[in-house]
Amino acid sequence: MSPILSLPPATMALFWLPTLACAVVEVALPAQRALRALLSLAGPVAVLGVVGFLWPEVAGQSPPLATFLGDGFGRFALGTIWVLAFFAIALRRGEEPRSADGGDTLLLLSAAGGSLLVLSADLFATLSGFALTLVPVWGLASVSGRIEGREAALKGLLAGVLSLVLFALGSALILAATGHSTLAGIGGFLRDLPPGEALPPLLAPGVALLLGGLGLFVAAVPLHMWFSDLAEGLPASASLWLTGGVLVAGLAVSARILLTALLPLAQHPQIGWVELLRGVGLVALLVANAVALVQSRLQRMAGYLAAGQTGFLLLGIAAAGEVRGEGEHIVGGILVFLLVHALTWAGLYAGFSRLTGPEPPRVSHLEGLARQCPWLAAVMGLALLCLSGMPLTAGFFSRLVLLEAMVSAGWTGTAVLAALSLGLVLVMSLGLVAAMVMRPPTSASPRPTGVWPALAAAVTAVAILAIGFLPGGVLRVALQAARSLALGF
Amino acid sequence: MDGSLARILLVCLPSLPALGALAVGVCPPRATRLARSLGWAFSLGALGAWIGLWWLSKNGSLPVSLEFPWVPELGIGFHLGLDAVGFWFSGLIVMVGGAAMIGTLPGLPDLNRSHLVCLLLAECGMLGAVASWDLILFIAFWEVTLVPFFLLMGRGPELRGVAAATRFFVTSIASSVVLWVGVLLLVRAAGEPRTFDLGELSRRFEAAPAGGLAWFFVPAFVMRLAVFPLHTWFPVAQSDSPVAASVMLAGGVLPLGGFGVYHLLHRIFGAQLGGTAHALAWLGLGTTLLGGLVALVQRDLKRLLACLCLGQTGLALLGLSLGSPAAVWGGLVLLASAGLSGAAAFLFAGVVCQARDSQRVVDISGLWRRQPLFSGLFLPAVASLGALPGTVGFSGAWPVLRELQGEGLMLVLAAFALLVLGGAGLWTSRRLSGGVFQADLWNSSRWPRRRQVVVLLLLAGVILAVGLWTALDQAAPDPAAAAASMGLGRSP
Numbered sequence: 001m002s003p004i005l006s007l008p009p010a011t012m013a014l015f016w017l018p019t020l021a022c023a024v025v026e027v028a029l030p031a032q033r034a035l036r037a038l039l040s041l042a043g044p045v046a047v048l049g050v051v052g053f054l055w056p057e058v059a060g061q062s063p064p065l066a067t068f069l070g071d072g073f074g075r076f077a078l079g080t081i082w083v084l085a086f087f088a089i090a091l092r093r094g095e096e097p098r099s100a101d102g103g104d105t106l107l108l109l110s111a112a113g114g115s116l117l118v119l120s121a122d123l124f125a126t127l128s129g130f131a132l133t134l135v136p137v138w139g140l141a142s143v144s145g146r147i148e149g150r151e152a153a154l155k156g157l158l159a160g161v162l163s164l165v166l167f168a169l170g171s172a173l174i175l176a177a178t179g180h181s182t183l184a185g186i187g188g189f190l191r192d193l194p195p196g197e198a199l200p201p202l203l204a205p206g207v208a209l210l211l212g213g214l215g216l217f218v219a220a221v222p223l224h225m226w227f228s229d230l231a232e233g234l235p236a237s238a239s240l241w242l243t244g245g246v247l248v249a250g251l252a253v254s255a256r257i258l259l260t261a262l263l264p265l266a267q268h269p270q271i272g273w274v275e276l277l278r279g280v281g282l283v284a285l286l287v288a289n290a291v292a293l294v295q296s297r298l299q300r301m302a303g304y305l306a307a308g309q310t311g312f313l314l315l316g317i318a319a320a321g322e323v324r325g326e327g328e329h330i331v332g333g334i335l336v337f338l339l340v341h342a343l344t345w346a347g348l349y350a351g352f353s354r355l356t357g358p359e360p361p362r363v364s365h366l367e368g369l370a371r372q373c374p375w376l377a378a379v380m381g382l383a384l385l386c387l388s389g390m391p392l393t394a395g396f397f398s399r400l401v402l403l404e405a406m407v408s409a410g411w412t413g414t415a416v417l418a419a420l421s422l423g424l425v426l427v428m429s430l431g432l433v434a435a436m437v438m439r440p441p442t443s444a445s446p447r448p449t450g451v452w453p454a455l456a457a458a459v460t461a462v463a464i465l466a467i468g469f470l471p472g473g474v475l476r477v478a479l480q481a482a483r484s485l486a487l488g489f
Numbered sequence: 490m491d492g493s494l495a496r497i498l499l500v501c502l503p504s505l506p507a508l509g510a511l512a513v514g515v516c517p518p519r520a521t522r523l524a525r526s527l528g529w530a531f532s533l534g535a536l537g538a539w540i541g542l543w544w545l546s547k548n549g550s551l552p553v554s555l556e557f558p559w560v561p562e563l564g565i566g567f568h569l570g571l572d573a574v575g576f577w578f579s580g581l582i583v584m585v586g587g588a589a590m591i592g593t594l595p596g597l598p599d600l601n602r603s604h605l606v607c608l609l610l611a612e613c614g615m616l617g618a619v620a621s622w623d624l625i626l627f628i629a630f631w632e633v634t635l636v637p638f639f640l641l642m643g644r645g646p647e648l649r650g651v652a653a654a655t656r657f658f659v660t661s662i663a664s665s666v667v668l669w670v671g672v673l674l675l676v677r678a679a680g681e682p683r684t685f686d687l688g689e690l691s692r693r694f695e696a697a698p699a700g701g702l703a704w705f706f707v708p709a710f711v712m713r714l715a716v717f718p719l720h721t722w723f724p725v726a727q728s729d730s731p732v733a734a735s736v737m738l739a740g741g742v743l744p745l746g747g748f749g750v751y752h753l754l755h756r757i758f759g760a761q762l763g764g765t766a767h768a769l770a771w772l773g774l775g776t777t778l779l780g781g782l783v784a785l786v787q788r789d790l791k792r793l794l795a796c797l798c799l800g801q802t803g804l805a806l807l808g809l810s811l812g813s814p815a816a817v818w819g820g821l822v823l824l825a826s827a828g829l830s831g832a833a834a835f836l837f838a839g840v841v842c843q844a845r846d847s848q849r850v851v852d853i854s855g856l857w858r859r860q861p862l863f864s865g866l867f868l869p870a871v872a873s874l875g876a877l878p879g880t881v882g883f884s885g886a887w888p889v890l891r892e893l894q895g896e897g898l899m900l901v902l903a904a905f906a907l908l909v910l911g912g913a914g915l916w917t918s919r920r921l922s923g924g925v926f927q928a929d930l931w932n933s934s935r936w937p938r939r940r941q942v943v944v945l946l947l948l949a950g951v952i953l954a955v956g957l958w959t960a961l962d963q964a965a966p967d968p969a970a971a972a973a974s975m976g977l978g979r980s981p
Contacts, residue, residue: 370603385636391629397560400625400669407673415673419666426662427655430639434651437603438643475562 012068014050015112018043023105037093037452040104044086044111051079067182069121072481076335077118077252080342084245085111087346090456091237091353101143107241110136114249121260122182123171123210126253130167130217133246134160140238141230148360152233159216159226167213173206183261190264204271207262211273214257218250219307220314221284228303232360236353239299243306244345248338251310255317255334259327259485266321277318282414284311285421293428298352298361301428302345305387308421309341312402315418319405326408331482333401336474340386340398343463347383350457351376366432368441377436379457384429386464389422394467397475495545495553499569501538502579502620503630505531506586506613510606518602528605532590532612536583542576551576554622556686564676564683568622574821578619578748581825584951585740585832586612592836592944593733607637608733615741619748624672624685627753628665631709635661638742641734642726653729657722664708664719671705675757678702691756703763706754711769713746714802717776724795728848732839735791739798739831747805747824751817760812770810774902776803781909784917789848790841793917794834797874800910801827801882807903808889816892822885822959826873826952830882833870833948836941837863841921844936850917855926862946863937864922869949873956875914876907881952884959 022043025036088107113132120126138160141153175181177200178189193199212223219227231239258266258273266274285308292304313334320330351369354376355361370377386395399422406415467474509531516524542553554570571579590608614634621627635658642654676685679693708719715723723743727735750769754762762769780800787793801823808820840863841856842848856864873880886907893900937945 390636391625391632396629397563400673401563403669404673404677407670407677412670412674415670416667419669420663423659423662423666427659430636430655430658433636434639434643434654437640438651472560472562475560479562 014047015115018046019105019108019112022108026102026105036104040089040092040108041086041452043108044082044089047082047115048079048086051075051082066184067122067125068116068119069484070119071484073252073256073331073335073485074119076478076481077248077338078115080252080335080339081111081114081118081245081248083339084241084248084342084346087342087349087456087460088237088241088245090452091240091349092235094353094453095235095237103140103143103235103238106136106139106143107238110134110140110241111245114245117249118252118256120253121184121256123167123174123186123257123261124181126257127164127168127171129249129253130164133249134164137230137234137238137242137246140241141234148233149235150233152230155226156230159223163213163216165213166209166216170206170208170210170213173202174210177202177206183257186261187263190262193264199268199271207265207271207273210257211276214250214254215280218247218254218310219303220280220310221287221307224284224288224304224307224310227307228300231303231306232297232300234299236299236349236361239302239352240345240349243302244342244349247306247310248342251313252338255313255320255331256485258317259320259331263321263324274318274321277314277321278411278414281311281314281318282417284308284314285418286311286424289421289424289428293424293431296363298355298363298365300360301363302348302352305425306345308425312399312418312421313337315414316402316405319402319409319411322409322411323405326405328479328482329401330405331485332475332479333398333405335478335481336471337398337402339474339478340394340464340467343394343460343467344383344386346456347379347386347460347464350453350460351380351383353453363432363435364442366435367439369436372441376457379461381433381436382461382464384432385426386468388426388429390426392465392468394464394471396468397471492553495542495551496555498538498541498545499553499555499571499620502535502542502583503569503613503617505535505538506609506616509534510609510613513602513605513609516602521602524602524605528590528609531609532583532587535612535616536587539580539583542571543580546576556622559623559626565625565685566623567626568686569620569626570622571620574748574751575619577821577825578744579616581744581828582612582615582619582741584948585737585828586615588740588832588836588944588948589733589736592941593731593736593839603640604733607641608737610637611641611737611741615745618745619752622687624676624687624690624753627687628669628672631668631749632665634742638734638737641737642730650730650734653722653726657726660712660719660722664712667705668709671702674705675702687753687756694757695759701764703754703758703765706749706763707765707769710746710749710754711772711806713742713749714806715743715746715776715799716772716803716806717779720776720779720799723799724792727795727835728789728791732836732843735835735839736832739795739835740828743798743802743831744824744828747802747809747820747827750806750809751821755809755817760817762810762812766810766812770807770899773803773806773808773810774899774906776800777807777906777910778902779803781906781913784913785909788850790838790850790853790917790921791835791848793850793913794831794838794871794874797834797871797910797914798827798831800906801830801874801876804876804886804889804903804906807899808885808892811889811892813892815888819885819888819892822881823889824885825955826876826880826882826885829948829952830870830873830880833945833952834867834874836945836948837867837870840937840941844932845930846932850920852930853921854924855922857922859926859928860937863942866942866945866949867921868918869952871914871918872911873952875911877911877914879953880956881959882956884956
């Protein structure tokens with residue numbers, strides 16, 4: 001098997017088939033809403049089925065210098081983003097307009113791009129994954145019909161292009177410095193450098209540019225401004241995909257690059273990234289969550305909160321770089337965190353999508369929701385508690401593992417601040433819960449939606465509670481999945 | 490057989506209120522009566538389970554314990570257990586939970602269902618925390634309790650409670666997250682195999698206490714116990730929250746904070762509480778003095794009662810920090826007193842203030858003429874808060890004072906604080922009962938309800954019965970023997 005395509009070509013094609021099928025139906029049969037819905041939803045389900053049950057265990061079979069790796073880490077992240085793709089498409093069913101606008105195809109295309117991203121084990125494959133993930137999102141913003149959407153698309157376009165340029169330049173410099181573009185090759189080169197020998201001169205700027213590109217893509221503070229704008233301008237389903245799926249893909253590939261290719265540089269005195277990530281993560285946690293607290297528009301708030309989640313995860317990655325002995329444990333925690341992030345955002349947006357009218361949903365739209373629509377309020381409340389790491393929800397254990405990683409790294413102060421930021425999120429969450437439960441309704445009842453958004457909300461709530469009460473199964477799977485990435489520790 | 494039954498009843502203690510919340514939650518929105526009956530039934534069911542455990546304890550079924558792996562990958566177990574102290578505290582919680590459930594009415598009739606759900610969930614969380622012998626399980630119950638309290642408190646008059654609830658919540662979370670990190674540090678310091686089990690951790694640290702880590706635990710407990718300087722949330726919460734939240738806060742949350750000091754700090758770090766005992770003792774004493782002195786100048790009835798509660802919880806912390814079995818026993822009894830008397834006092838205050846539509850002490854007078862039984866039942870509660878003889882408050886305060894014999898300044902200050910507390914309590918009772926009752930200023934609808942009188946009667950009966958029993962019982966003069974009889978230090 002060629003190292004360029006270490007995965008079976010049929011498997012790689014699987015990601016594109018739903019997109020292709022959906023595009024054909026949207027063009028050929030634009031009025032067939034039911035068929036389009038069925039086909040769009042069947043795509044993620046099929047991919048999840050293959051990832052979960054049929055995909056052969058290829059981690060051990062992949063050549064060491066492969067471009068795409070179907071290892072446990074990649075499969076777990078892949079599953080997570082297709083879960084989100086399913087939820088996003090389900091929420092689209094309740095959105096207006098119902099005519100074919102290419103949205104389903106763009107979402108599936110972006111999900112396919114995200115799949116390449118989380119499986120890529122080469123810097124240039126990662127670059128193409130970035131592009132394929134982002135371009136459809138700009139398209140979604142443009143076709144949304146809102147003026148904010150077009151403005152946000154422009155901002156997203158500029159930020160995205162800058163991210164791609166930075167990443168491409170960084171990759172080129174690293175290739176020039178090390179002679180490798182695959183993650184395993186770069187990692188091997190850096191590990192084999194004799195101690196005390198100077199690093200190649202192009203490496204430091206290459207790593208800096210690469211990290212800049214990654215930071216912009218995952219909305220790491222202070223490079224997060226475009227993210228909340230775009231999250232607000234998109235329709236709810238696409239906003240869910242951006243703040244959930246795109247972010248999960250970006251964070252997963254960031255973890256893979258940092259913990260494989262750049263791990264030998266983790267604590268390097270000149271270009272060590274652990275301290276950088278620790279600082280950025282902490283600032284992101286505190287700043288983004290604090291800014292989210294004062295937002296009045298819900299999707300914008302979700303954008304800031306997602307940036308805060310990025311901060312928490314960056315701290316986890318930094319801790320994994322610091323404490324290599326417990327790498328498997330921490331990487332497992334990172335994977336669970338990503339999955340829980342996906343579920344939480346699906347729960348939040350299940351509510352947002354029903355509140356969306358001609359203008360994006362605002363906090364005031366939540367007032368009295370518990371009386372108008374108690375089950376929807378319950379799902380949103382649960383997602384908010386999960387977001388703030390409340391015990392007996394899935395959020396608790398995912399955050400506990402990462403907090404423990406910080407404690408293991410000896411960063412007690414950082415752990416306390418990270419935990420305090422959870423308190424900040426909890427205060428914000430309870431503010432929203434108070435609006436839903438304690439305030440009388442001030443606006444018309446949320447518009448009714450179809451069966452799919454309701455089903456998505458119910459599945460999310462059950463999953464959040466199930467993982468919260470019995471996290472053992474998910475943790476076991478995540479720890480197994482993490483083993484492939486943690487081999488190099 | 491008894492052991493299995495005891496384990497079933499142990500699980501029933503936190504589960505029944507949770508199941509009740511679920512049952513009430515799925516009731517049809519208009520079935521208010523059904524929801525209320527279900528709420529009462531499940532709350533009383535928890536009380537029944539506790540009585541069953543008490544019955545079995547006579548056959549030596551205590552300590553009782555139930556343990557199985559929960560998240561073995563992280564070393565977390567599901568370990569519920571009750572020793573003698575936990576058993577009596579769970580009794581306090583079920584009693585207060587039942588009193589709040591039956592003795593309070595929501596101000597807004599259409600919110601009955603969610604009101605009941607929150608009360609039941611709060612009861613479940615507090616019972617779970619008392620019975621938890623795994624630190625993660627403890628944290629889970631400890632934190633989960635916050636949400637129903639936030640929703641309960643937020644329904645104060647004209648939504649004033651939202652500000653109080655937010656203050657309670659922010660203070661609580663800020664202190665609790667430090668506890669999370671402390672637990673993680675503690676488990677790391679305990680070494681392999683990794684465990685969060687309280688009994689196992691206390692065994693590991695028996696020989697070599699983990700110095701310094703206890704400070705991570707202190708803020709969470711001090712905050713819930715409303716001890717200076719983290720006390721400010723309590724008077725505000727009591728003043729602005731509806732009656733049910735008020736009763737549960739005084740009767741459940743405050744004692745639970747003290748129970749945390751005993752359950753975690755005392756068990757893991759020993760009598761010196763990991764080097765925090767001295768500071769905590771002074772903080773406790775300071776809070777007692779502060780509570781007593783501020784009570785003397787308070788004009789708001791609920792805030793005044795809150796200050797008396799603070800005085801008592803401060804003294805309880807002092808007892809727990811002194812370390813000797815007798816003082817610890819006294820501290821635990823004071824916590825029980827704060828819970829029982831606080832619940833009774835705030836139930837009374839809630840009813841009276843609602844009927845008068847004012848919380849100012851000067852607006853309330855002549856109750857003895859209008860409601861002799863009801864205002865008479867307030868006296869034992871306020872006397873116990875003032876630690877007057879014959880009440881459960883005195884039974885706890887006396888051993889603490891005895892253990893202070895070698896500490897001149899502390900003894901003088903504590904005695905002075907008790908005098909102030911007792912004086913403030915009696916003055917309050919006198920002020921409310923005496924004087925002229927101006928009927929035209931009071932609500933014309935019937936108050937108090939019959940069930941509120943019955944609940945207050947029961948609470949006052951317990952306050953007096955425990956106080957008299959400890960005064961007359963042979964064990965009482967020797968608190969150390971009483972402590973031993975309670976099984977202090979024995980783990981399930």
